[in-house]
Amino acid sequence: MNYDDLDYYQNLGFKSGLEIHQQLNTQKKLFCHCPVGYQKVEPDARIVRHMRPTLSEMGTYDGTALMEFKTHKEVVYLLYRDYVCTYEMDDTPPFPINQQALDYAIEIALMLNCQLVDEVHITRKQYLDGSIPTGFQRTAIIGVDGWVPYKGRKIRIQQLALEEDSCREVSDIGHRIVFKTDRLSTPLIEIVTYPDMRTPRECAEVDELLGRLLRASGLVRRGIGTVRQDVNSSINGAPRIEIKGVPKTWYIPKMLDTEVKRQRKLLEIKEKLVSYGLVPNQKLDSSLREQERQVELEKIRNSNVTDVTDMLLKSSSPQVKNAISRGDKIWAVKLPQFHEVLSAELQPGWQFADEFGARVRVIACIDKMPNLTFRSGKLLYPGDWEPIAQKLNAYPTDEIVLVWGPEADLKTAVNEVILRADEAVRGIPEETRQHMQDGYRTDFERVLPGPDRMYPDTDSPPVRLTRERVDRIRADMAQRPWEREEKYAKLGLSKCVSDKLATHQRAKLFDKLVDLGILPKLAAELIVDWLTDLKRQRLIVSRLTDDTVIKVMMEAKEKGLPKEAIKNELKAFASDSNYIAKTQSMATDSVIKFIVEGVVDRSMQLKFSSKEAQTRWAKGQAMQSLYGRAHGSKVAKVIEEALS
Ligand SMILES: [Zn+2]
Known part of the structure; x- marks a missing residue:
């Protein structure tokens, strides 16, 4: 498809x-x-x-x-x-x-x-x-x-x-x-x-x-x-129509296509019902006061609904037998002119009658399925229907729906059957649907809420978004995936690595490493492959903070360490929370200078309200990267020199 x-x-x-x-x-x-x-x-x-x-x-x-x-x-x-x-x-x-x-x-x-x-x-x-x-x-x-x-x-x-x-x-x-x-x-x-x-x-x-x-x-x-x-x-x-809580993206295409077909089928059913001369019952309009609708529903129940439990005591239908043995009552509802439509298939293996069953399940809470059947369905023998049709004065062109459940819930249940039938003459009811287990069919969840009902929250004061706050966030904002992919392509990364890195939680670490002069391919390999390997070995990768990784990589760069040595060093950090203390030493002047240059370069590409703001930002970034391995005053001096 x-x-x-x-x-x-x-x-x-x-x-x-x-x-x-x-x-x-x-x-x-x-x-x-x-x-x-x-x-x-x-x-x-x-x-x-x-x-x-x-x-x-x-x-x-x-x-x-x-x-x-x-x-x-x-x-x-x-x-x-x-x-x-x-x-x-x-x-x-x-x-x-x-x-x-x-x-x-x-x-x-x-x-x-x-x-x-x-x-x-x-x-x-x-x-x-x-x-x-x-x-x-x-x-x-x-x-x-x-x-x-x-x-x-x-x-x-x-x-x-x-x-x-x-x-x-x-x-x-x-x-x-x-x-x-x-x-x-x-x-x-x-x-x-x-x-x-x-x-x-x-x-x-x-x-x-x-x-x-x-x-x-x-x-x-x-x-x-x-x-x-x-x-x-x-x-x-x-x-x-809203389908709630779709758990997987790849469910969406088939689910939407199935929904389109369901909607088209409902429009066909409406055409058919209108051609039989049916019109929506204005007294059931959802915009009316609930009391007025209840009066009309009672009138319909009085003429079109009857308890048929006693008439079905000898029925051989297993569903009816089960219902009666549970102590359920069975009510019959006449739907004038509805013959032939309830068996229409709206979704694969899902008839129009199932829309009625879903409403009864959700709203009347009768959740032992099936909770209803209908005359043109095949659940009961024709002989079962004859006395019921007589009692309801039903013509062959009328449909009869049987609903069963605890007696206390049946009034709500038959009301929903009557309302759903009226909606069928109007077209497609506005509702929220939920996906079914198979991942493409949907089921009724609830009637669509009116426009969101919103009230001011009197408990919470408004919060002004200051320019400084927004500037600070914008200055350090993560790059969008499509921007990253473009950048990675220029840095010579393969599409496969680029796809993974663009949405990786450590993508910002990649930027920092590259800013500090680490080769892009090595930095990408570290993030996409090495860290994943450590995770697979069940080591605690969160011990490898960005700053720790930067420190390891900078020292490896200075000492010209091979890949295997770097991997071992990272593994040591991920295995032992005290490893930092053992290896802690102050950064050399050249490391400080190197880190500051990277940060200052980056700050040139951002907008700041003042030079002081830029200096402050750069100092914060550099101190973070140096991980307490340099004195703030020294870093500030190097930054001021670089920015002057
Ligand atoms: Zn709490």
Whole structure:
């Protein structure tokens, strides 16, 4: 399948965009001093809560809020003494925002060519699925209107926000959902692109490009669960559909193509239903007051829904038998004129009826599947249907859906069947979907929230982004991967090495080493191969700080040591935390001069507000590289001479 067929997708009006959520590699959380990290240990405590929506000023409920309330969920939070405090559990107000996280977000916004805001305003975004105990997420826009280059054009970045992560879901069974709280409030950036991608393949490629940029920043957490992407898409005549939490970039092309086909099929079904004379029921419109909709739903239930449990006691269908033996009730719903559409295949092995089943599963919490069947399906014998059709006065052109589950949940369940049928006449419902295990089909997750409901956070003061702060970050900003690749090519590195190095966490170390006169190929080999080898030998590579590596390489250069000797020296550092002390000695004048020259050269390519600022910056950089092996006054003197 060609997921890059521009003509095909453009004829359909296909558009797609990305929302990338990436955790930042800070030590602490965003609004408290708890450390960041995932826990495998037993929780120290549990808290149980119930969610309730509140009416807006207009007397209506937010769609998502209402959906979450309809599920009547009990929310359980697992707490970890050392990783969660009273802030996360909404018992104390936030501490001032984590400045390290803010610096990281600014740097990534600059890498994305965003315009920074003058003042960071922290706002609350409503979050009602229980994954944040406060019911809202603290979030702040850092930059807007950025872009990244892609195949000779620009993919526009709508905004970059800094926000706190939510809880991790452990299980969601029946009316009980359990969350781990360790991830809660971990600093996260959210990058939103405009829907500038014109084919599913383009969407995956841009996702990969942004992922490379984030890795190149060196500021983000790596590993499973540290990055999540939401993919949105639409075609002509369809609303925007969001697929949440796509775990892998290479899932995207087939998943989007499958979604396009699902949307086209739903549009066909709508045409068919309209041709049968059906029109949307205005009294079920989602913009109405919930009370009015409930009145209409009751009217429909009174004429089109009936309990048929007793009529099916002798049914030979295993699903029906199982349901009855569990004590479930079975209700039948008549859907006028819906014959033949419920068996339509929307995705491979996924019928239109499965969309109804998913709604019943998620909203009525009837999660033993299948939770329903229909007359033109094959689950029951024709003989089972005859008395039911008679009782409901159903014509052959009407569809009958049977829903089973605990009696207390069946009213919610049949309401969802009625509402989903009405939406089919309207077209494609706006909703959020989740990917299925197979990595390309999707399933209903929740009705699309209205426009994000945002409120100012009265607990947090605004933070001015001073020019000095932004200049300091810009001066030391990581290079973008495409800029690095261009530079590496000029330095004679192979494409394979260049690809790895461009997103390597130690890419800045490569720059420093090359500035200090180390051969580019040797510096690249050290970072891409040698450090990886040490890691494979299970040595502690974090002991090899950039400064340690620089020190080793500079001494090796001075003494003319061969590669093997350098590798052994690095291995010694990674094996023994006391190795530094044993070998510590003051830097020679020539080493100081060499390091200062490199730093000064680099400072010439940056913009500073004054000569003093440039000197200060250069001194900081040089002292870092010299690792306490030279006196500050001596380094300052050499720098002043070099800059005069
Ligand atoms: Zn905390």
